[in-house]
Structures are given as structure tokens and as C-alpha cells.
Amino acid sequence: MTSDHTLAAAGLSLGYGDRTVVDDLDLVIPPGKVTAIVGANASGKSTVLKAMSRLLAPRTGAVLLDGKEIHRTPTKEVARTLGLLPQSPVAPEGIAVADLVGRGRHPHQGMLSRWSAEDDAAVARALEVTGTADLADRAVDELSGGQRQRVWIAMVLAQETDVLLLDEPTTFLDVAHQVEVLDLLTDLNRELGTTIVMVLHDLNLAARYADHLVAIRDGALYACGEAAEVLTRECVADVFGLSSVVVPDPTCGKPMVLPLGRHHVAEGHRTVPA
Amino acid sequence: MTAVQEASPATADVVAAGRRRRARRRLLVHVGLAVAVVVALVLSLVLGRTVYPLSDVVAVIMGADVDGASFTVGTLRLPRALTGLMVGLAFGLAGSTFQTMLRNPLASPDVIGISSGASAAAVIGILVLDLSPSAVSAFATVVALLTALVIYLLAYRQGVANTRLILVGIGISSMLASVVSYVLSGAAAWDMQVAMRWLTGNLNGATYERLLPLLLAVVVLTPVLLRLTRDLEALRLGDQTAAALGVPVERVRVLLIVCAVALMAFGTAAAGPIAFVAFLSGPITARILGPVGSPVLASGLFGALLVLVADFVAQYALGTRFPVGVITGALGAPFLIYLLVRSQRTGGVM
Numbered sequence: 001m002t003s004d005h006t007l008a009a010a011g012l013s014l015g016y017g018d019r020t021v022v023d024d025l026d027l028v029i030p031p032g033k034v035t036a037i038v039g040a041n042a043s044g045k046s047t048v049l050k051a052m053s054r055l056l057a058p059r060t061g062a063v064l065l066d067g068k069e070i071h072r073t074p075t076k077e078v079a080r081t082l083g084l085l086p087q088s089p090v091a092p093e094g095i096a097v098a099d100l101v102g103r104g105r106h107p108h109q110g111m112l113s114r115w116s117a118e119d120d121a122a123v124a125r126a127l128e129v130t131g132t133a134d135l136a137d138r139a140v141d142e143l144s145g146g147q148r149q150r151v152w153i154a155m156v157l158a159q160e161t162d163v164l165l166l167d168e169p170t171t172f173l174d175v176a177h178q179v180e181v182l183d184l185l186t187d188l189n190r191e192l193g194t195t196i197v198m199v200l201h202d203l204n205l206a207a208r209y210a211d212h213l214v215a216i217r218d219g220a221l222y223a224c225g226e227a228a229e230v231l232t233r234e235c236v237a238d239v240f241g242l243s244s245v246v247v248p249d250p251t252c253g254k255p256m257v258l259p260l261g262r263h264h265v266a267e268g269h270r271t272v273p274a
Numbered sequence: 275m276t277a278v279q280e281a282s283p284a285t286a287d288v289v290a291a292g293r294r295r296r297a298r299r300r301l302l303v304h305v306g307l308a309v310a311v312v313v314a315l316v317l318s319l320v321l322g323r324t325v326y327p328l329s330d331v332v333a334v335i336m337g338a339d340v341d342g343a344s345f346t347v348g349t350l351r352l353p354r355a356l357t358g359l360m361v362g363l364a365f366g367l368a369g370s371t372f373q374t375m376l377r378n379p380l381a382s383p384d385v386i387g388i389s390s391g392a393s394a395a396a397v398i399g400i401l402v403l404d405l406s407p408s409a410v411s412a413f414a415t416v417v418a419l420l421t422a423l424v425i426y427l428l429a430y431r432q433g434v435a436n437t438r439l440i441l442v443g444i445g446i447s448s449m450l451a452s453v454v455s456y457v458l459s460g461a462a463a464w465d466m467q468v469a470m471r472w473l474t475g476n477l478n479g480a481t482y483e484r485l486l487p488l489l490l491a492v493v494v495l496t497p498v499l500l501r502l503t504r505d506l507e508a509l510r511l512g513d514q515t516a517a518a519l520g521v522p523v524e525r526v527r528v529l530l531i532v533c534a535v536a537l538m539a540f541g542t543a544a545a546g547p548i549a550f551v552a553f554l555s556g557p558i559t560a561r562i563l564g565p566v567g568s569p570v571l572a573s574g575l576f577g578a579l580l581v582l583v584a585d586f587v588a589q590y591a592l593g594t595r596f597p598v599g600v601i602t603g604a605l606g607a608p609f610l611i612y613l614l615v616r617s618q619r620t621g622g623v624m
Contacts, residue, residue, distance in 0.1 A: 017431075050514075053518060054517075055514055055517050055518070075517070075520045075521070075522055076520035077520075078520065079518065079519055079520030080520075083518060084514070084515075084518035085515075085518075086512060086514035086515055086518065088512065089511050089512045089514070089515040090377060090510065090511055090512040090515070091511070092510045092511070092565060093560075093565060094564065094565035095565045096292060096296070096565065098288070098289050098292045098293070099292070099293075099296060099565070099566075100511075102289075102293065103507070103508060103511060103519070104519070106504075106508050106519040106520060106521070107519055107520035109504075115293065117290075120286055120289050120290045120293065121280075121281060121286055123289045124281035124282075124285040124286040124288075124289045125280065125281040127281070127285055127289070128281045128282065128285055133281075133285045133288070136285070136288045136289060136292060137288070137292050139565070156518075159519065
């Protein structure tokens, strides 16, 4: 129902102060798909996500949402199409879950138009989708890390945008909660057609859950496409500077990266150069 | 946990009920505080060395000539009480705006240097330039606004980071405090007393003439500030989250700073930097209100109540007449320590 919004970067250069982080990047996000951006620390992947969500103005080039320059479109208008969950959002002390999720309705409310039944319905939907309905009246600061992350996702869901960007949504979560969050995002993508773009650290989860994988090296696009094409031994060596063995994941057939460190590696694999 | 098209009615009811409960609490607290402010205002007109019946007070306000009451109530008590109310309102609004925006209860404008700009200007105006009281007020207002601008520019680097603003403000504040000490140390005894009274913050010099600029500032700026509280509430979720929700972060922040600093500057010009009112009102109100929405307006009402009550105590409860700032200062210092101790335990997010 919603996979017709397009998001792309054209000739994008980004930086902070004197430092250029990303230089002349072209990137097309496939609509209605799950895209994962991977790359080493400080490779510029989070910077790209910030620019794609208009939080960072480009030096040159542009981010195009539905063909329009995102930095020149009224920010509230963008917020009705594109949502972002940053890496470390702040929950005001003592705020109730439903109240926090309701903050996601901000772009749908005018200066004068007050809270409507539609807003309540959107909050209720977001709570149910994320399995947090029974937490509605609890204070956010009492929740566990996994619950809290689901509540934040509920907040961006209440925003009801067709494109959703997430900056490392699984950081600080244990493996069970990581899988839970990624399953939830897949549900959203499959059932509502939401275009999802996320920065992920875990290569194997990225390979498994993304329809489209984007590998960034030194602020430039290294490769993009289906996980099987992108995530190879050469890619891991070039992007992360890490020797590895890449085998098919026995549970889904997608590539699985087994890193080769200096220790605990059997004789047969020792000779593989970085 | 699967995506659904429509939420069950039960969940929608829970959401709506929670929202109504929060709205009720907001209304209750605001009405309660407003009533308390009105009661305090009326009592400060009625009570004093001489107690006038309420009918006399009302008659004076309506413009009738009542023997004795016309002078005591009309010329002394009314401008004093109104100035107290307006200064408290302005300080409470400004303090809570800064604390909420910077997500730090220590970040009130009196702690981060804006009041010290006004204080330094007033001391120089009184002791060095020998200005009249109204000229001192105007000078203090202008310098407070300039101080805020300098702090903002020094803290600016591709947008203003909260911690940098607070630290730069504290630095500027210390510099201005040493200016105040320097000027005071060379002053004649009589002038010095005038300057000290100004620095403590007091309502003794309250006249309609000095009240007028503050009144105008409050009437113009309060509605602007209140219209911004929705965006301010979004800013509490972090700058990035607010931007993603469609808030023009830097523009809103500049508007909030301008409104709050102007309220602070005009308030300080009218009554001196009454200690800790801006600093105390926000956190105390946040406790009274609970996590149900913006604390800014409630904090303004609490500030008004605090100044009215503290001035009454300062005038009549202690035998000698003290400036109101002595009372608020005595309350504020322990509270500051309490906040610091508490923030070490909880991480200090408001």
C-alpha cells in the first residue's frame, strides 16, 4: 500500500567542521524493501543515515525524497513521510509509555488542532504492533532495555510514515531482543509495505534480515545489492580489514561471516591473508 | 507481535483514558496554582502593619478614595505585589524553559550567567555611571540580553550543544561576578548599600513606572512562549528525535532563548536578580505536576507564588524587613545542594 515513496542520495558530500566524512555518494534506497547499511566504525554510515533523514545538511549534492530535495522541503512535511529513530533518544523522567508513543503524533498535529481520536487510534496501533500495549501506563524508565527499544519503535510507528530509518536499533540489546526487533521491523515491511533503512553492526543479522545490503567504506559506496552478492570474503576484508570465511547460513542460505582472528583458528584457515 | 491494521478497542480505551487522566492532572495543578497565586496576591494587599478589610482593598483598586488605604494599598502594596507577581511569573517561565530545553535542572538562566549580566550592569550603573533607577533598569535589561547573545555565540558550533552552553554560561557568570566584586570594592559606603540591595533582589522600590516595561514584556512574551511549549516538549526527547518529528530545532531553540532571556532581563530590571526563583520553580513544579506534560506555565505560576509568599515573609515574619532575595536565597541554596546530590545518583536528567 505504501511502497511508492522513493529515497535517494545524489552526489552527496558530508562532513563536520573541516573534516569530510562522505564524498560524492550516490545511493538509491529500494522502495518497499528492508535495507541495511553496514561498514566499519567511523566509515560514515551513521552520517549517511543522518543526511538521508535531513538531520545533517549536505555540503554538496542532495537527498531526494520522492524526487524533491529533502533539505528544502518543510521539515514537518518530511516528518509525515519519513521517520527516524536516532541512536540515543532521551525519555523525559517518569514519562508514561503511551505518552511517549503519543509524541510520535507531533507532525500530524497543527498549532491549533488538538489531539484527535485518530491520534489515539494511531498510538493504540503502534502499541499493539510492538507488543507494548500492556505497558501503556508504565513509566518508560522502569522498563528493561528490550522493552524500552520496542517503546521507541512504537513512537516512530505512531508517526505513521511510509519510510522508516533506524540508527543501530539493536545496540545494547541481547541477542534474543535483537532478533525480536528485527522480526518486528520485517513484519512492518511485509504487512504495511514500510520502506526500512537501518544501520546495523551485526553482519550476519544484517545479511539475514536485509533485502538490500549497502556496504560503506571510507565514506564511499563499496557495494550494494542482495546480501549474497555483497557480503563476500573480499568485501569483509576491504570494508572491515578482517580476514574471514563466508559460508551459507544453514538456517536461511544467506551469507554468514566467520571472522578469522589471530587466535583460536584451526590450521587449515591460518594461511588466508587479510 | 504482528503488524495489525486496527488496534483492539480495549487498547484504544487505555490510551484515551491515560491521556484524559494526564490532562485532568495538568488542569488541576494549573488551576490550583493559579488560585494560590490569587489568594497570595489578595492577602498581600489586605495584610501588613495595618490590616485593611477586603472591601477597602477592592474600593481602592476600583479607583475610589479611601482614607489611609488609598496610599498604603494603592501606592505601596499594590505595585509591590503586582511587581512580585510579574517578576515571579517571568522568572518561573524563563527558568523552566531553559531547564527543560537544556534537559538539566542546573541550567536555569540565573545559574548560567544571564542574571549576572544584569547584576554587573546595575552595579556599574549605580556606582560608576551614577544613573537614575529607571536608567539602571534599562541598562541592566540591555546588558542581560547582550550577555545571553555572547554566551550563545561562544557556545555556537554548527548548532548549540547543551553542555557547552551551560559551561560557557557558568564561565561568563564567574567573570561577571568578579566585575561586580571589583566595582563594589571601590564604592562609597552609601552607594554600596544601594547596590547591595539591588543585587539581593527586592521589591521595596516597586512603582507602577518600573513595573510597566515588565508587564508589557510578560503580556507579549508569555503567549509566544506557550505556543512554543509543544515543540519544547519534542525537544525533551533529544535534538535528533525532535528534528525527525518535524521540529525546526535551531529556530525553536533561538526563539525559546530570546523569550526566556527577555523575560529574565525585564524581571531583573524591575526587582533585581531575586535569588534562585528561576532556578527553584522548574524542578519543584516538575515534582508537583508529575510527568504529564510541559512544566513551563505551571512553573511561572509557582514562581509568582514563591515571590509573593517570600516577600511577605521577608517583610513581616522576621522582625526586621529583609529584601525578598534573602528568603529565596536561603531556600534556594539547600535545594541546589539537594539537586546536586540527587543528580549524582540519577544522572541528572530532568
